[in-house]
């Protein structure tokens with residue numbers, strides 16, 4: 001779906017909570033946003049669940065936009081949630097994506113509707129950001145966490161594993177970054193030691209975090225690149241992330257295990 005965000009709409013102030021809103025889509029929906037949850041009540045003639053509660057701890061972002069049809073005066077906003085859900089045919093749970101889309105058509109003016117949609121999106125984003133420490137399992141101590149807006153350099157070794165790292169990135173990661181409005185620069189490594197040289201010379205003030213999508217080898221290069229810098233003591237404090245894209249992914253699996 002095409003997104004047409006106007007600068008005016010983007011700067012719309014967030015309303016104070018609790019915030020109630022109404023969406024006039026196929027079924028009429030009433031939303032109630034509090035500091036911790038978004039509750040949707042469907043006023044529908046068809047049977048089924050009429051009330052759904054979304055925990056804002058699970059919300060990574062919310063975007064407002066115009067629809068693809070220029071004759072549609074309505075605007076939309078979509079909130080993205082990743083709650084823990086039971087896996088199909090398995091005893092385990094994993095975060096699974098749920099999106100909730102609303103249409104706003106309070107007046108005939110498309111820009112006014114977009115501004116209203118952005119107000120709601122803003123309110124959901126702000127409330128979710130307050131809840132983010134609970135999602136990240138933060139307690140009082142420990143290293144400081146990266147907070148949005150977080151500028152990320154993502155290094156992908158396209159030959160990692162079975163040569164599917166880039167496909168995994170575009171299929172799974174890219175969409176999440178867009179949903180969470182994380183600005184990123186994607187670098188595809190072209191040869192052995194490419195990441196090492198790049199990180200050794202990079203202006204690290206441009207990045208809040210470095211993320212690699214590969215196996216252990218590329219992370220090894222990045223850490224070596226940071227340690228080879230003159231400012232290595234500061235450089236090595238840069239938050240690093242690893243997304244499994246290699247064949248073994250031993251480090252990513254181990255970090256995941258110990259973070260549970």
Ligand SMILES: Nc1ncnc2c1ncn2[C@@H]1O[C@H](COP(=O)(O)OP(=O)(O)OP(=O)(O)O)[C@@H](O)[C@H]1O
Pocket residue numbers: 157158159160161162189190191192193194213214215216217218221245246247248249250
């Ligand atoms: N474009 C590239 N062409 C060839 N080699 C590369 C390229 N980019 C990175 N490399 C090198 O490939 C090596 C292996 O990569 P990586 O560890 O990411 O994957 P893997 O070996 O498949 O995964 P795992 O470590 O989980 O087994 C790295 O040490 C890196 O130096």
